[in-house]
Amino acid sequence: MSDLGTALVFWPSAAIMLVTALYVFITSSMARAGLLLLAALGIEGLIFVALASEFLGFLQLLMMSGEMVIMVFFMVMFMPDPGGLMGMDMTHDKRRSAAVAAAVTVALAAVAVLTDWPARVVGDDAPDVRAIGFEVMGRSMVTFLFAAMTILFAMVGGVLLAKAGGRYGIGAPLGEARGEPGD
Amino acid sequence: MDLLLWLAVLIPALGAPATRFVARASAPTVAGMVALLAAVPSWLLLARSSSGEQARTTVAWLPGGGLDVGLRLDGIAAAMTATVATVGLVVVIYAAGYFAGDPRRRSALAGLLGFLAAMQGLVLADGYLALLIFWEIVGAASARLIAYTRDDPAAPPAAVRAFLTTRAADVGFYVAVLALFTATGSLAFGEDRPDGALGALVGLGLVVAAMGKSAQAPLHTWLSAAMAGPTPVSALLHSATMVAAGVYLLVRSHDLLLGWPLQVAGWVGALTAVAGAAIALAQADLKRVLAGSTTSQLGLMFVGAAAGGPAVALFHLVAHAAGKAGLFLAAGVFQHLRGTTDLQALKGAGRDERAAFAGFVVCGLSIAAVPPLAAFWSKDHVAAAAEEADLAWFALVLLAAAGSAAYLLRPARMLWSAAPDSSSPDRVRAGRAPMLAALAVMTLGALVIGALGAPLARLVDAPALPTPALSVGLSLLAVVLGAGLALRGASLPARLIDIARRQLYGTALLRHVVQRPVLAAARMTESVERRVIDAAVDGVGRCSLSLARVSNWIERRGIDAAVDGLAQATGRAGSHLRRLQSGRLYEYLRGATIGAAAVAILIALTTLT
Amino acid sequence: MVSLPVVLAVAAVLFGIGLYGALGQTNTIMVIMGVELMLGAAMLNVVGFLRYSHPDATSGAFFVLVVMTLMAVEAAVGFALVISAFRHSRTAEVDDLTELKG
Numbered sequence: 001m002s003d004l005g006t007a008l009v010f011w012p013s014a015a016i017m018l019v020t021a022l023y024v025f026i027t028s029s030m031a032r033a034g035l036l037l038l039a040a041l042g043i044e045g046l047i048f049v050a051l052a053s054e055f056l057g058f059l060q061l062l063m064m065s066g067e068m069v070i071m072v073f074f075m076v077m078f079m080p081d082p083g084g085l086m087g088m089d090m091t092h093d094k095r096r097s098a099a100v101a102a103a104v105t106v107a108l109a110a111v112a113v114l115t116d117w118p119a120r121v122v123g124d125d126a127p128d129v130r131a132i133g134f135e136v137m138g139r140s141m142v143t144f145l146f147a148a149m150t151i152l153f154a155m156v157g158g159v160l161l162a163k164a165g166g167r168y169g170i171g172a173p174l175g176e177a178r179g180e181p182g183d
Numbered sequence: 184m185d186l187l188l189w190l191a192v193l194i195p196a197l198g199a200p201a202t203r204f205v206a207r208a209s210a211p212t213v214a215g216m217v218a219l220l221a222a223v224p225s226w227l228l229l230a231r232s233s234s235g236e237q238a239r240t241t242v243a244w245l246p247g248g249g250l251d252v253g254l255r256l257d258g259i260a261a262a263m264t265a266t267v268a269t270v271g272l273v274v275v276i277y278a279a280g281y282f283a284g285d286p287r288r289r290s291a292l293a294g295l296l297g298f299l300a301a302m303q304g305l306v307l308a309d310g311y312l313a314l315l316i317f318w319e320i321v322g323a324a325s326a327r328l329i330a331y332t333r334d335d336p337a338a339p340p341a342a343v344r345a346f347l348t349t350r351a352a353d354v355g356f357y358v359a360v361l362a363l364f365t366a367t368g369s370l371a372f373g374e375d376r377p378d379g380a381l382g383a384l385v386g387l388g389l390v391v392a393a394m395g396k397s398a399q400a401p402l403h404t405w406l407s408a409a410m411a412g413p414t415p416v417s418a419l420l421h422s423a424t425m426v427a428a429g430v431y432l433l434v435r436s437h438d439l440l441l442g443w444p445l446q447v448a449g450w451v452g453a454l455t456a457v458a459g460a461a462i463a464l465a466q467a468d469l470k471r472v473l474a475g476s477t478t479s480q481l482g483l484m485f486v487g488a489a490a491g492g493p494a495v496a497l498f499h500l501v502a503h504a505a506g507k508a509g510l511f512l513a514a515g516v517f518q519h520l521r522g523t524t525d526l527q528a529l530k531g532a533g534r535d536e537r538a539a540f541a542g543f544v545v546c547g548l549s550i551a552a553v554p555p556l557a558a559f560w561s562k563d564h565v566a567a568a569a570e571e572a573d574l575a576w577f578a579l580v581l582l583a584a585a586g587s588a589a590y591l592l593r594p595a596r597m598l599w600s601a602a603p604d605s606s607s608p609d610r611v612r613a614g615r616a617p618m619l620a621a622l623a624v625m626t627l628g629a630l631v632i633g634a635l636g637a638p639l640a641r642l643v644d645a646p647a648l649p650t651p652a653l654s655v656g657l658s659l660l661a662v663v664l665g666a667g668l669a670l671r672g673a674s675l676p677a678r679l680i681d682i683a684r685r686q687l688y689g690t691a692l693l694r695h696v697v698q699r700p701v702l703a704a705a706r707m708t709e710s711v712e713r714r715v716i717d718a719a720v721d722g723v724g725r726c727s728l729s730l731a732r733v734s735n736w737i738e739r740r741g742i743d744a745a746v747d748g749l750a751q752a753t754g755r756a757g758s759h760l761r762r763l764q765s766g767r768l769y770e771y772l773r774g775a776t777i778g779a780a781a782v783a784i785l786i787a788l789t790t791l792t
Numbered sequence: 793m794v795s796l797p798v799v800l801a802v803a804a805v806l807f808g809i810g811l812y813g814a815l816g817q818t819n820t821i822m823v824i825m826g827v828e829l830m831l832g833a834a835m836l837n838v839v840g841f842l843r844y845s846h847p848d849a850t851s852g853a854f855f856v857l858v859v860m861t862l863m864a865v866e867a868a869v870g871f872a873l874v875i876s877a878f879r880h881s882r883t884a885e886v887d888d889l890t891e892l893k894g
Contacts, residue, residue: 003793003794006794007793007794010794010798010799011794014802017802017806018802018805018806018809021806021809021810021829022809024809024813024822024825024829025809025812025813025816025817025822025825025826030819030821030822033822033825034825037825037828037829040829040832041828041829041832044806044832044835044836047836047839048835048836048839051799051839051840051842051843052842052843052847053839053842053843053853053856055853056835056839056853056856056857056860059857059860060835060860063860063861063863063864066864067863067864067867071821071825071867071871074821074871075821078874078875078878078884079819079821079884093769093815093816094816096773096815097769097773097811097812097815097816098812098816100773100776100777100811100812100815101808101809101811101812101815102808103780104776104780104807104808104811105804105805105807105808105811107780107783107784108800108803108804108807108808109800109801109804109805111787111800112796112797112800112801112803112804113797113800113801115791115797117796117797117844117845118845120844120845120847131848131850132850132853132854132857134850135850135851135853135854136854136857139850139851140851140854143854143858144854144858147858147861147862150862150865151861151865154865154866154868154869155865155868157869157872158868158869158871158872159872160872161869161872161873161875161876162871162872162875162876164879764892764893765890765893766889766890766891766892766893767886767887767890767893768820768823768886768889769814769815769816769817769823769886772814772815772823773815776811776815
């Protein structure tokens with residue numbers, strides 16, 4: 001994109017993204033929080049696209065949508081008061097965490113702004129999908145494999161952890177007798 | 184010749200245990216045989232020496248250093264050894280009869296033989312070291328023999344007193360020997376006295392030792408007490424041989440003692456001669472009379488040694504030995520008859536034992552210096568020598584002569600006097616024969632020894648014995664006066680008798696001069712030890728305890744408190760640090776974030792600046 | 793106008809918001825959401841570098857790919873853990889899950 005186009009897309013997107021991200025933690029409804037997170041990360045994908053990484057942007061949009069929807073399902077299923085109708089305050093230590101977060105933000109921003117970043121390396125605009133494919137299947141194959149294995153383990157582990165009797169397979173009926181949350 | 188010297192000492196020495204352990208019945212015979220055998224070498228030595236031979240044999244037990252011990256033979260030694268052997272033989276034969284019926288007679292006879300061996304060693308010694316060794320053995324033997332009578336409660340204290348007195352005087356001997364060795368490096372006879380303080384120590388020490396052994400005043404009290412021993416012991420030791428060892432010492436050391444030591448010895452002897460006579464006059468016990476007489480006669484010998492030289496003293500020694508031993512032997516016979524030696528109890532015993540009384544009279548006349556008996560000649564020489572040396576001594580000698588006549592006549596009269604209340608019949612005791620035989624021999628000796636004067640002088644290489652007529656006449660006069668006084672029955676005032684009975688306060692003197700200061704010093708040192716030393720030791724102990732308590736306090740309050748405090752601080756720190764591990768995820772995350780930020784800042788600062 | 797510092801600054805703010813959520817929320821799911829935001833900020837950083845510093849760095853793109861994947865995976869595992877914890881102690885609050893307390 002051109003600089004102007006980039007700017008036109010970037011600024012509003014950035015603003016929305018930051019606001020929605022903030023609201024994730026302000027709202028008292030977990031479902032809404034999940035949806036707001038989806039919005040924030042989706043807009044981020046849009047920013048990726050604006051910053052000439054189209055592949056990554058679309059990928060982000062794709063993955064985040066699926067993930068957040070699952071998250072919302074999960075919350076509705078398992079959490080008490082997912083709608084936030086009772087107005088629970090889900091925060092603690094608001095001031096201290098805000099202070100820490102603010103300090104870190106300021107530090108990072110200062111580094112970002114004040115550093116004398118080196119000039120742009122002359123080259124192609126952005127890597128296209130083909131190049132990324134070659135990268136994945138070529139040079140970064142080992143990393144890709146490890147990432148794949150990690151996913152596999154995570155899947156298996158997640159299923160095991162989430163199973164009714166836990167790892168040891170002790171009595172799913174027992175879990176049902178205790179009663180599932182969310183009734 | 185050397186063999187004879189050793190035999191003279193060894194035969195009685197070996198005979199003593201032999202006598203002790205044979206059958207009781209044969210012990211007297213064995214003892215007599217041993218004594219006879221022991222006398223043979225001595226007579227042979229005398230014979231050899233009179234023909235001019237001399238000999239010496241030593242044992243080098245300490246290589247180098249002039250400390251050899253051994254035996255020698257010269258004129259003086261020959262005369263002494265023959266005397267000791269002969270008197271010993273006679274007394275052992277007497278003892279065979281005296282101890283007849285005594286179940287312990289083997290012990291007594293063995294003791295006498297052992298003493299003989301030591302005495303022979305003493306007279307045959309070749310130097311001051313050997314002389315000192317035998318001197319001490321003789322003293323120990325004497326104490327043991329005095330304490331022989333176990334029934335008599337007075338015997339052990341008497342033995343202790345005898346031993347202690349002579350031993351105390353022997354300190355002088357030790358001092359003299361040490362001084363002599365330090366000054367000259369040699370302990371042989373016949374040397375001159377070294378100069379200066381060491382020489383003074385030598386002279387004084389030897390004179391003191393001689394005084395103690397010969398019971399001269401003021402060390403005379405032990406001899407009276409020693410009369411508690413058996414009569415043969417008194418006859419052998421305390422009249423003829425052991426007490427004469429002091430005189431022998433003076434004779435041997437004549438060259439060493441020339442000058443003022445001999446003067447001191449002479450004065451001591453002269454004064455003791457009179458004092459002893461006075462004591463003898465007042466005693467109520469026959470043996471104590473004889474003890475006082477011995478003291479007096481020894482004093483005369485001291486005067487002889489100081490004034491006239493060795494021959495005079497030796498001649499009187501020999502003559503006195505025969506006479507005094509005879510008197511004691513006779514006293515023993517009376518003792519067996521009446522069971523005591525108390526003069527009042529012995530009244531009339533002379534009539535019951537006329538043979539013994541005859542011997543008593545003859546020997547008594549000899550001691551009283553009635554011519555032509557032996558001691559008359561010898562005492563006469565003493566008087567003459569005293570007249571030549573110092574008129575004061577001469578006067579004292581005459582006084583002593585008068586006294587000797589008196590103190591011997593008194594018991595003789597009492598023995599002969601008819602005792603109206605003598606109820607004990609004539610007790611025929613076993614063993615009279617040997618006793619009377621021995622007495623006869625002694626009496627014979629008292630009769631004839633007078634002729635031995637000149638040969639003796641030749642033997643010891645001395646000038647002829649002095650015999651001026653004046654001294655002879657005055658001596659005879661003194662004897663007559665003394666006898667006359669005694670015959671008339673004059674008695675001294677009771678007060679003087681009491682003083683004389685108290686040994687002229689000799690014992691009291693010793694008690695005040697020696698016993699009290701020593702005990703006071705002992706008490707003082709004991710209190711010092713108790714108050715000072717023990718207190719110091721206890722104080723050290725208490726100090727240690729206090730130090731221990733202090734260090735305990737330090738440990739408890741200081742060190743333990745520090746350690747415990749450290750432990751508690753560590754625990755508290757742990758409790759505080761525990762809060763990091765809260766289990767709360769967000770706190771971990773917060774900590775991680777802050778830590779990562781810190782690291783990032785550090786890196787940024789270090790790399791970008 | 794949009795330059796590297798801007799992008800990085802925006803990413804910084806996003807990171808701060810995510811950190812605020814991770815630290816401040818009591819529910820575990822919300823904490824996971826905060827972590828997702830932080831990861832998103834990191835990805836934004838890389839994309840910014842990709843655009844303005846090293847356009848031909850395919851390894852950067854691959855990095856973003858992997859991070860995206862791991863975001864999802866981590867969320868899934870997190871949910872499984874929450875289910876398990878909920879079954880055990882009927883709560884998903886971070887304040888209550890303190891069994892690792894030392």
